[in-house]
Amino acid sequence: MAASAAAAEVSNRRVTLKRYVTGFPAEDDMEVVAATARLAVPPGSAAAVVKNLYLSCDPYMRGRMSRHDEASYVPDFVPGEVLTTFGVSKVVESGHPGYKPGDLVWGMTGCEEYTLVTNPETLFRISHPEFPLSYYTGVLGMPGLTAYVGFFDVAKPKKGEYVFVSAASGAVGQLVGQLAKITGCYVVGSAGSDEKVNLLKTKFGFDNAFNYKKEHDLNAALKRCFPEGIDIYFENVGGAMLDAVLLNMRLRGRVSMCGLISQYNLEEPEGVRNLFCVVAKRIRMEGFIVMDYFGTYGKFEEEMAGYLKEGKITYVEDVVEGIENTPAALIGLFHGRNVGKQLVAVARE
Amino acid sequence: MAASAAAAEVSNRRVTLKRYVTGFPAEDDMEVVAATARLAVPPGSAAAVVKNLYLSCDPYMRGRMSRHDEASYVPDFVPGEVLTTFGVSKVVESGHPGYKPGDLVWGMTGCEEYTLVTNPETLFRISHPEFPLSYYTGVLGMPGLTAYVGFFDVAKPKKGEYVFVSAASGAVGQLVGQLAKITGCYVVGSAGSDEKVNLLKTKFGFDNAFNYKKEHDLNAALKRCFPEGIDIYFENVGGAMLDAVLLNMRLRGRVSMCGLISQYNLEEPEGVRNLFCVVAKRIRMEGFIVMDYFGTYGKFEEEMAGYLKEGKITYVEDVVEGIENTPAALIGLFHGRNVGKQLVAVARE
Ligand SMILES: NC(=O)c1ccc[n+]([C@@H]2O[C@H](COP(=O)([O-])OP(=O)(O)OC[C@H]3O[C@@H](n4cnc5c(N)ncnc54)[C@H](OP(=O)(O)O)[C@@H]3O)[C@@H](O)[C@H]2O)c1
Numbered sequence: 001m002a003a004s005a006a007a008a009e010v011s012n013r014r015v016t017l018k019r020y021v022t023g024f025p026a027e028d029d030m031e032v033v034a035a036t037a038r039l040a041v042p043p044g045s046a047a048a049v050v051k052n053l054y055l056s057c058d059p060y061m062r063g064r065m066s067r068h069d070e071a072s073y074v075p076d077f078v079p080g081e082v083l084t085t086f087g088v089s090k091v092v093e094s095g096h097p098g099y100k101p102g103d104l105v106w107g108m109t110g111c112e113e114y115t116l117v118t119n120p121e122t123l124f125r126i127s128h129p130e131f132p133l134s135y136y137t138g139v140l141g142m143p144g145l146t147a148y149v150g151f152f153d154v155a156k157p158k159k160g161e162y163v164f165v166s167a168a169s170g171a172v173g174q175l176v177g178q179l180a181k182i183t184g185c186y187v188v189g190s191a192g193s194d195e196k197v198n199l200l201k202t203k204f205g206f207d208n209a210f211n212y213k214k215e216h217d218l219n220a221a222l223k224r225c226f227p228e229g230i231d232i233y234f235e236n237v238g239g240a241m242l243d244a245v246l247l248n249m250r251l252r253g254r255v256s257m258c259g260l261i262s263q264y265n266l267e268e269p270e271g272v273r274n275l276f277c278v279v280a281k282r283i284r285m286e287g288f289i290v291m292d293y294f295g296t297y298g299k300f301e302e303e304m305a306g307y308l309k310e311g312k313i314t315y316v317e318d319v320v321e322g323i324e325n326t327p328a329a330l331i332g333l334f335h336g337r338n339v340g341k342q343l344v345a346v347a348r349e
Numbered sequence: 350m351a352a353s354a355a356a357a358e359v360s361n362r363r364v365t366l367k368r369y370v371t372g373f374p375a376e377d378d379m380e381v382v383a384a385t386a387r388l389a390v391p392p393g394s395a396a397a398v399v400k401n402l403y404l405s406c407d408p409y410m411r412g413r414m415s416r417h418d419e420a421s422y423v424p425d426f427v428p429g430e431v432l433t434t435f436g437v438s439k440v441v442e443s444g445h446p447g448y449k450p451g452d453l454v455w456g457m458t459g460c461e462e463y464t465l466v467t468n469p470e471t472l473f474r475i476s477h478p479e480f481p482l483s484y485y486t487g488v489l490g491m492p493g494l495t496a497y498v499g500f501f502d503v504a505k506p507k508k509g510e511y512v513f514v515s516a517a518s519g520a521v522g523q524l525v526g527q528l529a530k531i532t533g534c535y536v537v538g539s540a541g542s543d544e545k546v547n548l549l550k551t552k553f554g555f556d557n558a559f560n561y562k563k564e565h566d567l568n569a570a571l572k573r574c575f576p577e578g579i580d581i582y583f584e585n586v587g588g589a590m591l592d593a594v595l596l597n598m599r600l601r602g603r604v605s606m607c608g609l610i611s612q613y614n615l616e617e618p619e620g621v622r623n624l625f626c627v628v629a630k631r632i633r634m635e636g637f638i639v640m641d642y643f644g645t646y647g648k649f650e651e652e653m654a655g656y657l658k659e660g661k662i663t664y665v666e667d668v669v670e671g672i673e674n675t676p677a678a679l680i681g682l683f684h685g686r687n688v689g690k691q692l693v694a695v696a697r698e
């Protein structure tokens with residue numbers, strides 16, 4: 001269906017950045033504004049209009065809320081403009097030969113009800129609509145691929161190895177733990193509440209877990225959980241936890257540097273002191289960005305769908321209803337308010 | 350010649366550790382004591398008595414002067430006992446079938462004139478006595494192999510890449526720079542005096558160099574030398590330099606973690622703050638210990654001997670005469686007093 005002059009104009013609430021953020025973000029740094037969208041693509045363009053069903057809240061979005069003098073690995077958000085994020089969407093109109101109304105996709109979209117996607121070829125098709133579609137913001141989407149490549153491609157686990165995961169109950173962490181169990185590793189996670197620790201042990205099959213907020217000595221907590229030391233650290237938080245982990249790494253251990261959420265809101269990052277361990281224990285610390293692996297998504301999706309079907313992997317989501325709750329959900333990540341993958345349900349179909 | 354009851358007893362000055370060290374070591378933390386040695390191996394043993402010709406002064410020896418509650422990657426020295434170090438030696442007596450008097454070897458020996466080596470099979474034979482024998486404490490010995498494996502095996506350089514080396518005029522650094530030039534890289538070094546910087550540019554063929562003590566902003570100095578950023582950092586010093594380098598690394602850069610000499614005398618290591626760069630730029634930081642590569646020494650020795658013969662590599666040594674000057678030479682490393690590889694000539698034959 002081509003764009004027509006009579007295309008419907010609909011209400012389109014959207015979340016914009018009000019101002020660049022320093023320190024912890026507040027709800028008030030964003031604004032939920034009433035706007036409208038035309039459900040039509042510009043004549044002759046290969047764009048698509050999508051209706052956003054689920055929007056993902058991700059820690060890296062905090063970085064985009066700051067102003068960077070030197071370009072970062074993702075562009076900064078622009079005050080006054082709509083935030084962008086990964087989302088699950090349904091195609092409403094398309095000028096692109098590869099997409100037709102009704103197609104289900106996931107990928108970069110706007111924090112709003114409808115988005116005009118100018119490069120729909122960057123969207124991924126949803127091959128398994130038999131799962132909850134929201135899974136494509138998590139286990140079958142960006143965080144899932146992050147856990148998969150950060151664990152298998154970067155950390156290169158071997159059966160029987162000792163694995164530690166921080167922010168372990170989160171979107172990425174809960175999957176790393178379960179992938180480690182599938183691989184035959186011993187896995188321990190840390191999280192910020194007893195409820196989350198319980199989830200790790202009972203629902204996700206971690207061998208052990210601790211509440212890092214209740215430990216006054218992280219080094220001692222790790223020694224208690226890993227008397228033989230740690231082969232793989234899947235790093236989600238950074239700071240004091242990384243320092244403690246380095247003391248407990250084994251020879252030729254690997255640190256998969258996924259994220260450092262404990263540092264994202266600090267004016268100046270904390271210093272990590274125990275880097276001589278990297279030399280003495282021949283440690284490899286390696287960073288990665290999931291976008292580099294998007295070319296492998298199809299293979300990943302099939303494998304992960306298989307694990308879900310076989311019941312080998314389970315997934316916990318934290319769903320808030322309504323686009324107007326996006327700012328609160330987003331900043332909640334930095335206070336550990338989410339239990340599992342944080343996402344926003346914008347529309348249920 | 351087997352041990353005989355009439356074996357000669359000779360004077361054997363030795364350097365012992367007086368006390369465990371905290372902070373910067375002082376000459377007075379060591380003692381040069383007069384002792385004697387019997388030039389004989391215990392009957393029936395496979396030991397060898399060696400005469401030490403050249404003794405190596407190495408930064409890692411500082412770590413051995415401290416008391417560690419948890420075992421480090423090398424054992425602590427023991428107060429009252431002779432220090433051990435890599436040295437070039439001549440076999441005087443041998444109970445080992447593989448060694449005979451007159452053989453030239455290098456390997457772990459005592460900081461003394463004569464040493465009873467109980468496991469001579471750990472010593473390496475010197476296959477190229479046509480070079481100055483002292484080279485086997487440096488370019489053809491442990492520091493040479495360190496530069497070689499830390500650059501080629503750990504950093505995995507490609508032609509045309511941008512390489513930065515700290516402590517660049519030292520035993521290891523001067524070789525890393527020259528190996529980088531042989532590989533077709535662009536290489537910049539930092540060192541602690543204008544004399545050393547001059548050496549880097551005129552003698553070792555570095556493309557550029559700077560005196561880090563004269564730069565009040567290391568980040569700016571690196572930006573000046575690497576407008577396109579750094580692909581490989583050969584890390585010898587740590588601390589503030591590592592923090593500045595991380596800001597200047599390129600995508601998929603590698604940090605070969607060889608040593609952190611700026612931290613060895615601190616009660617508490619400095620914190621490194623810019624580790625988020627490791628994530629955002631997909632950096633690999635990897636530590637190594639040269640001992641793990643001793644099995645590859647023979648191959649290395651031949652390759653390096655070739656470069657020396659062809660004049661592709663040159664080597665600068667800082668030789669002090671007399672075992673009594675070992676303590677001063679050793680502590681000089683931590684004040685940058687050495688120009689090139691620091692070693693002690695104990696005997697000239
Ligand atoms: N490299 C990549 O391509 C890539 C891709 C996706 C995500 N990531 C990174 O992966 C990490 C996890 O992301 P996610 O999406 O799975 O988020 P998440 O874990 O679902 O949510 C964030 C969690 O981080 C924890 N946290 C917040 N502040 C903390 C602090 N100061 N110290 C310790 N923990 C803190 C909280 O859990 P607790 O209650 O346990 O504190 C919070 O629930 C983040 O660092 C993110 O940036 C990287």
Ligand SMILES: NC(=O)c1ccc[n+]([C@@H]2O[C@H](COP(=O)([O-])OP(=O)(O)OC[C@H]3O[C@@H](n4cnc5c(N)ncnc54)[C@H](OP(=O)(O)O)[C@@H]3O)[C@@H](O)[C@H]2O)c1
Nearest residue numbers: 408516519520521540541585607608609610611638639685
């Ligand atoms: N991983 C391994 O297996 C292995 C093996 C051998 C050596 N290493 C490491 O490699 C590094 C270099 O060793 P080397 O034998 O070649 O020593 P070297 O460079 O010949 O001598 C040490 C030099 O370090 C520099 N230095 C001292 N204190 C410093 C400070 N606070 N900040 C910056 N630079 C400082 C000084 O040069 P400036 O005048 O330039 O300051 C000094 O001359 C050391 O970190 C050592 O521990 C590692």
